[in-house]
Amino acid sequence: MTADVHTMVGAYVLDAVTDLERAAVDRHLRDCEACRTEVDELRETTARLADGAWSVPPPRLRDNVLSAITTTRQTAPISPAAPSPVPAPGRSRLRLVSAAAAVVLAASGAATAVYVIQDQRVRTEQANVAAARADEALTRAVLGSPDLVLREDDVTGGGRVTVASSELQNAGVIMLAAASTPAGDKVYQLWTITPAGATSQGALPPGQTAAMKLVRGLPQSTGVGVTVEPPGGSPQPTSPLSAEVPLI
Template sequence: MTTEIHTLVGAYVLDAVDDIERASFERHLRECDSCRLEVDEFRETTAQMAHDTWSVPPPWLRDNVMSEISRTRQAPPVIPEAPAAPPVRGVSRRRWLVSAAAVVVAAAGAGSAVYVVQDQRVRDQRQIAEAARVDQARVRQILAAPDVVLNEQPVSSGGRVTVASSRLHNAGVVLLAADAAPAGRVYQLWTIRGGGDPVNAGVLADGQSADVVVVEGLPGASDVAVSLEPPGGSAQPTSTPVADVKLT
C-alpha cells in the first residue's frame, strides 16, 4: 500500500473518486486507523458545511486559512511500522480542518465568481434595455417635431432609406430598410457636411439590413449616405454609396 492512497480521504468523502479508487480506498480503510478517523472527521465537518450558516463564509476566513496553511505542514499521515499508536486527534483534526477550510474558500470563490458574472449580465441587460428606451423616446420626439423634414431615396441594392431631420431638436433619425447585403458585406451609414470627409453614423451587424439610428446634430449635414463595407465597418467608405440622401 503506497502513501498516495492516504491523499484520497477528502475526495472519497466528497464522492469525487472513480469506482477503482473507491474500492481500493475502502480496502485501505479496513487497515488504516488514521484514515478512518479522518474520514469520520471529514464527514462531520462537511455535514456542518452543508448547514445554511456555511453558505456565505465570513470575510475573515480566507486570510485566516491562508495564514494557517503557511504554518501547517500539508502531508499525508505516516503509516506505522509497528502496531499503530493511538492517533493524535488534535493534530489530525487541525490538519484536516485547514484543508477543509481551504476547500470552502475555493468553493466560495467559485460561487462568488459565478454570482459576479450573473450579476454583470443582469446589469448589462438593464443598461441595454434602458438605452433602447431612451432611443425610442428620442425617435418619437424627433418624428413628432413640428419642424421635422423627411427625405428619402431608394437603395441601389434594394430597399429604401428615409431621413427625418429636426432643427428644433438638432437631431435626425435615419430609417434603413434594405435588401440583404451581399455575402461578406454590411451596411454602414455616413453623414457628410459640406465638402468634408464622410463621418461614420452607424454600422449594421452582419446579416442585418434594417435599422433606426438617431444622429445628433444631423441638421448641419448635407447628405446621409449608405455604403457596403466589410464586417465591422470602415474608417471611410471603400465603395460607391448605394444611397445618398440630400438634406439641403
Template sequence: MNPNVHSLVGAYALDAVDDLERAAFERHLRDCDDCRAELIELREAAARLPDGTWAVPPPRLRDSVLTAIAHTRQLPPTEPAVPPAGTRPSRRMRLAAAAAVLVTAVGTGTAVYAVQDHRVRHEHQLAEAAQASEARVRAILAAPDLVVRDQRLTSGGRVTVASSRLNDAGVIMLAATGAPAAGRVYQLWTIRGGVPSSVGALHQGQSAVVQIVDGLPGSSGVGVTVEPAPGSTTPTAPLDALVKLT
C-alpha cells in the first residue's frame, strides 16, 4: 500500500484502488478536510468532462451511422499487457487504465455527435478517424513506461499529462470546473528548452479536452493558459497550470 495515503485521492476518485486501499483511504477521509475537498473537485471535474458534447441528433443520424458502421473495417482489439504471475498492477497502471476508460467515454461522445455538423458523405471518414484516435490513446496509456503527472488549475479543475517515451507521444487531459468567461478559451502549450509551443486551443464554452501530442516526452513541461478566443501565438501570463515533466 502507498505509504502516503493522501496520494490515493486521484485513484479513489476514478475508482482505481483495490479493496485494502479503499478501506484505508475511506478511514483517512473521515479526518482529512483537504482530501475531502479535493475528492469533491475531482468528481465534479470528471462529471463535467462530457459538457458541450451532448446534443439531440437529427432523425437521419441513427440510420446513417449504422450504415457507416456496416461498411467500416473495425480495428482489431488491443491485447492487454499481462503482469507476471504473483504480481498485481501498480497504482500508476490502474490509474492509467481508469483514465483510458474516461478518455474513451469522452472521445466516443464527441466523435459520434460531431457528425451532425458535417455532410453525410463525411460520416464514414469521421468514424474511421475516431476509431484510430481512440486506439492510439489506449496504446499510449497502456505503455509499460507510462509516466502520469497532474496539476490543479488556478481557475478550478485539473490537468493530467500521461507520456510514454516508447511511443514518443503523450496525452493531455484537461478537466476544468467551468469554461472561461465569454470571449476567452483554454489553450494548451508544451515547453521545450524554455520555449512554449501551442498544441491547441479549446472552443469557446469548452471546459474539457483529450489531446494527443507527438514528441511530448521531449518537453520539459505542459502549460495551460486562458487566452482571448480563438487562441494566441504566445502564452499569456500567468499560467493557469504548469505540469513539470522533467
C-alpha cells in the first residue's frame, strides 16, 4: 500500500478524485481490508453530517419565494419621506441566485472541511503506526544487542520484574510479570530512577499484571522501580516499592 493511495481515501469517499485516481483506489481496496474499513467509516461520517444539514423543502417553497420577490423591499429607503423604491425583478432574481450560490459554496466548504479532518486523521494514524514500528525495531535491537545486560527482582506478592539494558542502543526494556493484581482495585506503575528523582513509565490498566515497556535512555538511570498506585497512577512513587532493580 502506498501512502499516495492511502491519503486519497478521504477524497475518494467525497467523490473528489479523477477517473484514474478512482480506478487506482478501487483496485487498492480489493486488497486492503484496513482501507475498506476506513472507507465505510468515512461514508458513515459524511452521511451523518448530511443528515443534520439537509432536508427536503416544502413543495410550494419555490412559488412562495418567487411571489414574495415582487412585494419584498430589497434596499432601505433613501429618507423617511421618500417612497419605497420598486424592486427590479431582474435585480431580485440576481440576489436570489447569489444566495443560492452562497448555499452551494457553504456546502462545498463543509465537504472540504470533512476531507481536511479525515486527511489529518489518516496522517495521525500513519504517524502512530510509524512510531509503533520504530519502538518494535528498537526493542528487538535491545534484546539482540551483544552488550545486553539482564537484571531482575521479585515483586511483592509474587512475580518478577526483569530489566534488559543496552549501552550500544542507549535503551532498555522493562518486563513485568506479577503473580496477581494488587489488592483494593489498585494498579502497578513502572518508574525509572535517577539521582534527580523518579520518572513514571506508565501505570498498568486495572486488572493487568504483565507489561513490556521500551525506555529510551534507560542506561542513564540508576534503577527501575515498581509501585502499587491508585487507578491511573500517581505523579510520584508510593512507598514502599513492590520491586526495585538497581542498574549500577
